[in-house]
Amino acid sequence: MPKRFNSQSLELRLHRVRRSAYQHLDIAIEPSTWVLSHVIEGEVLTTTGEHSGTAKPGDVMVHYPHHRMTEQNPGPGLHEWMALDAWQGDFEFFRLHPVPSIVTLRDPPAFRAQFNRLLEVRHPLEEFAITAGLLVEVVRSWERSGTPAGLELAGSSRFSKIVNYIDQNLNHELSRESLAKRIQLHPGSFDRAFRAEYGTSPMELVRKKRIQLAKRLLSSTDCNLEQIGDMTGLGSAPNFSRAFRQIVGESPGQYRARSKMTIEDYAREFNLDES
Helix, strand or coil: CCEEEEECCEEEEEEEEEEEEECCEEEEECCCCEEEEEEEECCEEEEECCEEEEECCCEEEEECCCCCEEEEECCCEEEEEEEEEEEECCEEHHHHCCCCCEEECCCHHHHHHHHHHHHHCCCHHHHHHHHHHHHHHHHHHHHHHCCCCCCCCCCCCCCHHHHHHHHHCCCCCCCHHHHHHHCCCCHHHHHHHHHHHHCCCHHHHHHHHHHHHHHHHHHHCCCCHHHHHHHHCCCCHHHHHHHHHHHHCCCHHHHHHHHCCHHHHHHHCCCCEEC
8 A cells, every 4th residue: 555644835755665686678658656766777768748859867747647658778777766756735736847758867876875865764754755855856856957847837927816616626526717707817819829829729728627537536545536527627437438438548447447547557667677
């Protein structure tokens, strides 16, 4: 079972912590959680969603949940990695701190020393403190590098408050008119300006976020379809199932069964010589 911790506004659910060696690497999965993988040896060609690049020793690969990711290296390598969920208040930690898919650490030996401690400790408070410290180090390394943000919709635009409002009210009725009223724009003008900013309409974004939340609930909770439909604003179980299948291409039950295997698949793909 994942270990769950709280400290004021920071909440962590730690699913896996591993060090993994391999002779070659060829992974392609859609993780159901955040995956942070520190490259110690080898060079890895990696993609997450639409982002791609080469991760070298001293880099951390950040894989977003529910986005297709790959890692490829024809030669040997060594990674230390964790699979986790992290929230700060009502938001996912890496939505508030939108690091790119590859972050170059400012002090790899110090990061590795803390990761070694995380592999060894057994006390929940120590695990929480070390994990939080590793997340902060990734964020600080990114901030000092000056590289662009990695997550879409992460910028501070004039619609950022609307996006945050959507995130916090997915279980309520949301319409183009009600959202436009919150920033005192005509619905048509709001729709055009929002689309120009984000490349999608407000209501398309609402639907996308509801499906993302449904995916997270399916993969990390035992809530039934009626409960998930209610929490996401997608309606009754039949309505939720129909909308989910239409957008995702499989039923909620099929997605739940598949997503619960992805972290195990990630570990298994290393051909493991694990610590």
